[in-house]
Amino acid sequence: MNRKNLLAMSVLFLISLVLPWVIAVYPLGIVIEILIYGIFASSLNLLLGYSGLVSFGHAAFFGIGAYTASIFAQNVSANIFFTLPAAVIVSLLAALIIGFFCTRVSGFYFLMLTLAFAQMIYAIAHQWESLTGGSNGLSGIPVPQLWSGFSFEDQKLLYYLILIVFLLVIFGIRRFIASPVGQTLIGIRENEGRLKAIGYNIRNYKLLAFVIAGGLGGVAGALYSYFNGFVSPHEVYWTVSGHAIIMVIIGGAGTLIGPTLGAGFLIILQSVVSSYTDRWYSIVGLTFIAFVLFAPKGIMGLISLLKLPGKKEVTQNFNVEGEKA
């Protein structure tokens, strides 16, 4: 990381710290939503962007995380040290089971199978009324607590909680992707056949990526339930998976913060433009088409064009010379 980047990061971090004190409640809610969907889209990015696996069922884990956190909060305890791990563990297990089947197939079949599993989870959310409240969903979820007597009543506090989780997730993904396993996932995206011939058991790596992505998707879902105080089967519907794909692609698949930018783009469009016109969804559609056709690397791709006018793109992931010097 060079000095310029470090400076930009510090400024961004400071802004994010003072943000709740300078903006009103409604825009702060939008920022919180962007962070939550940023986590969600970033978790899908592990599959879609880094590993080249187009999952169309990522809403399953968002929903599982949201429902698990809510059910535990209602029935056991609203302590986040309890509800958050519970949501993560259940999402991880679900991802392990669903991934076990989905990673046996690839391409189009992978996409369809992930969609099918997610719709199964949707059906469960819809019909297991005694657990999930059916189509009414779960309302009156207790406010999350840090410990008894300290709850996140104030949205500012919730914002800081979600910001911390967001930063942990983003830096965790960054480190993971730079590791040998993460680099292997990129290898799968680039040339699965060659990687097998080198001696990698591809299916295990795909399953690992699927499980981690599912677990992080569950984190996003749990945070969403804290923020919203209400979950419904809508959170598991396939349109949520579709939105996540749009976020990743508009932001820049296979980049660290692209998915969060995509989430920001979509959510701002949704909340700002929808107050002027009912046709905001057509605008989302047209923007998506424009990005796919003219800027397939997304917002991050456009930014890198601004930064390096006329310069050749060079992958400089890691630096050998650094060691020599």
Next chain:
Amino acid sequence: MIENGTKNKKALHIEDLSKNFGGLNILDQLSMSVTPGERRAIIGPNGAGKTTLFNVISGELKACKGSISLFGEEVIDMPNHQRARRGLARSYQKNNLFLNLSVLDNLALVLQRKHNHEGNWFKHRSPKAFPLLYKEAESFLESWNLAKKSHVKVAELSYGEQREIEILLGVAADPKILLLDEPTAGMSVAETQHMLRFLENFPVDMTMLIIEHDMEIVFGLADRITVLYYGKVLAEGTPEEIRADSRVREVYLGSEVSEKYA
């Protein structure tokens, strides 16, 4: 068992191997053995089944019938990554690389597997964290004259350089058996000479099977030559024997080549 005894001495032992696509026998009850450290050339006219043989040996295609053993171990039912882990590596007739990754990252994917770092998910893959891996990468890139290109995307290299990386990814794994499928395909005369020098300098204990149309390489490099014709072994022997074989001349070499190398 006597048969097992001889099998164990072989780096590669193939028996009765058949592969057909929709009724067409590409490999037809093919049998052959290669001793450890041998340089074996596989030649034959187009469509003889040479590349299919490599794909079946490496496990990318499933054989219909027959047996393949590597150093005495039957591998016919193993998926290709397991065969690779038993010391089999290959290069491809058409470049089959990680085009959007740098030269160094291409090589690192091979080396992190070889150094058993492929399960490490928490350490940044950097020269600091994996000094041995990067030292080896550096020495490979230096001896292959690719050091200056180590951070360049493979897609941006010339065809000849990509071809070298294709071979490098095979040999860098330090395999016991290396399958090279037309390593000099599409190369200029100078590049071919350059490649021949590399091939000659590969470790002597590495068993090598090489499919090649360039007879200079075949006769310059091979200890023995196997001639395939319609999925069967037409002839096998030392370069001298193959040169003298009238059937081989008829189906493949032609009079011009046999005169030149006679």
